[in-house]
Amino acid sequence: MQSRTPASRTGRPRSAAADAAILAATRQALVELGWSKLTLGDVAVRAGVAKTTLYRRWAGKNELVVDAVAELFDELSLPDRGSLAADIEGVVLQFAAILARPEARSGLMAVVAEATRDDLLRERIRASIVERQKRLVLAGRARAQERGELPPQPDAEAAARTVDLIFDMVAGAVVHRTLVSAEPADEEWAHGFTRVLLSGLAAAPGAV
Amino acid sequence: MQSRTPASRTGRPRSAAADAAILAATRQALVELGWSKLTLGDVAVRAGVAKTTLYRRWAGKNELVVDAVAELFDELSLPDRGSLAADIEGVVLQFAAILARPEARSGLMAVVAEATRDDLLRERIRASIVERQKRLVLAGRARAQERGELPPQPDAEAAARTVDLIFDMVAGAVVHRTLVSAEPADEEWAHGFTRVLLSGLAAAPGAV
């Protein structure tokens, strides 16, 4: 979390239960209050912890919310569904399920907005959230190449660019659908999205 | 802006210059301070206006920033570039140019995050920002169908779903690329994106 393991072998250890309680209280406060009305004092009361304890562990609201939201992405996994199309739909639906939670909706976008002016915060988000998502894209792509559904890309640099592009397309579309358009990214939508992503617009725009 | 035109035919009229000064000051404050540290008192000082004047016109920080950012989208247009691919690249690059501005980056995502808990705010964003973007997608699609690049879709409901999907894919990808991945959505990226959107992943994943 806060990367505190170097020194301090003696003395009273930090309560792991307090960490869990604080992060859970943060998510609860995000649901009930939203980002802007969330205060650290309120979180401390909800968690049954002194406000000073909170400030000893996190630098501020931004870092706290990033960690609280990051835990929601622990459940991400990519079971092999047999085809590239099915794998993509699986990733989309898992991501959509996380973004369907109100604590993820109000928290995630807010910290991304703050990260536009804070490089350390953006790196924290990248390491604890984005990287986990990207791993799913990499895994799905590797499987598809083994199946022969996608041609191998020997050029490492070009392959990295492609993965980044796909990742931005998948994650961006789900986020935009959920937060801006405010419509659910359900199975029907995921199916249509996968069809366009795989075959393109010109291919079969009619059928669903 | 604040949709104040119904009554009030007499009395001192509201200063249009003050509106412009306030919105410009808001954008400047967004650049220098970011969303979370922006205060309405500071904006009032920058605009050379009393703080009470600000509160008479806008309900709060959210509404003010939406209007300030919305003005950035006035420049959106879609000149006919002769082909669907070129039109898409044009839309992507125009959207990317707006998101390259720091006042758009920190402001837009923040209000979207707030809108997850405020239906009126989301409607305000939809009407003043999203709708303008979507019009470009609709125009590009209509042109492509006239050219024969895309088959016509007689089913109105299915056509609307397709437009929504395309819109979420285009806008979402640019936003994610710019804000989350924190990489520029330049011409090379727009080119690769357009190729995937039109032809799909399986088609030609190698060449750029």
Next chain:
DNA sequence: GCATTACGCTACGGCTCGTAGCGAAAGCAC
């Protein structure tokens, strides 16, 4: 002129912030 509305200015209570200081609690080494 008169009525009406917008403006600038000042002042205020209320809330949150982030920190300091203190005594008590919970571990480890001996």
Next chain:
DNA sequence: GTGCTTTCGCTACGAGCCGTAGCGTAATGC
């Protein structure tokens, strides 16, 4: 057990911002 170290809960504090009220003045239409 006795000490040493670190964390914890609690209280209190100055600072800053919020959103509003009140008042006198400025700019319109009639």
